[in-house]
Amino acid sequence: MKSINTFWNWFQENNQTIKNLINETPKNQKHISFWINKNLSYYCKEIDFMIVFPKIGNTKSELIITANGNPEHFNQVIDLVDNAPQLKNWKFTAFIQPTERIDKITDGFDEPFIFHEITLKASELKFLTLDYDEETQKFDIIVFLKNYHFYCDTKTLEQAVFIIIQDILGENSLFQNINFVQLAQMPDNNEDLIHLYDFQMFIDSLNIEN
Incomplete structure (x- = not known):
């Protein structure tokens, strides 16, 4: 004290x-x-x-x-x-709280995040779950980017995506629910992927089902 x-x-x-x-x-x-x-x-x-x-x-x-x-x-x-x-x-x-700009993100009107040579929009990122650890109750997820092949050799890419996830979810939710993040190129057919801004809704739906 x-x-x-x-x-x-x-x-x-x-x-x-x-x-x-x-x-x-x-x-x-x-x-x-x-x-x-x-x-x-x-x-x-x-x-x-x-x-x-x-x-x-x-x-x-x-x-x-x-x-x-x-x-x-x-x-x-x-x-x-x-x-x-x-x-x-x-x-x-x-703690860093979830962004209050979620409506702009869901509508695709969000401003891009700029990290040196990297430019990313939160509204364009999608994800799928890879694994769920019942002991920690955390997910391993894969985040898909449109320009992953262009940025994949950039040292700050993982950090940039991490900052965007934290901005969307808030610091607490991020570390309560996500264990590992893998990055990949967005496939041409991505209709089955989930928008990253819907991750909290995804978690909440699982809690309701349980």
């Missing part, structure tokens, strides 16, 4: 500077981010943060604490956020 309080005490003292991060020069942004990460690491080196700044003036900024997908550190994330202070200009959230 001492290290939790130490982080939040530091955050409270510096919260106005952090809230103004987006308006700083790149050099100052890097400096401020370094100290956020440094103070967070005093509590737990394996967790990370994201800041979501408000699009409308005078609304709250959001500090998201993430375990970077490592379930071994989920409790540290929860404990930290549970002990967050009440600050009128801040919202504190445990």
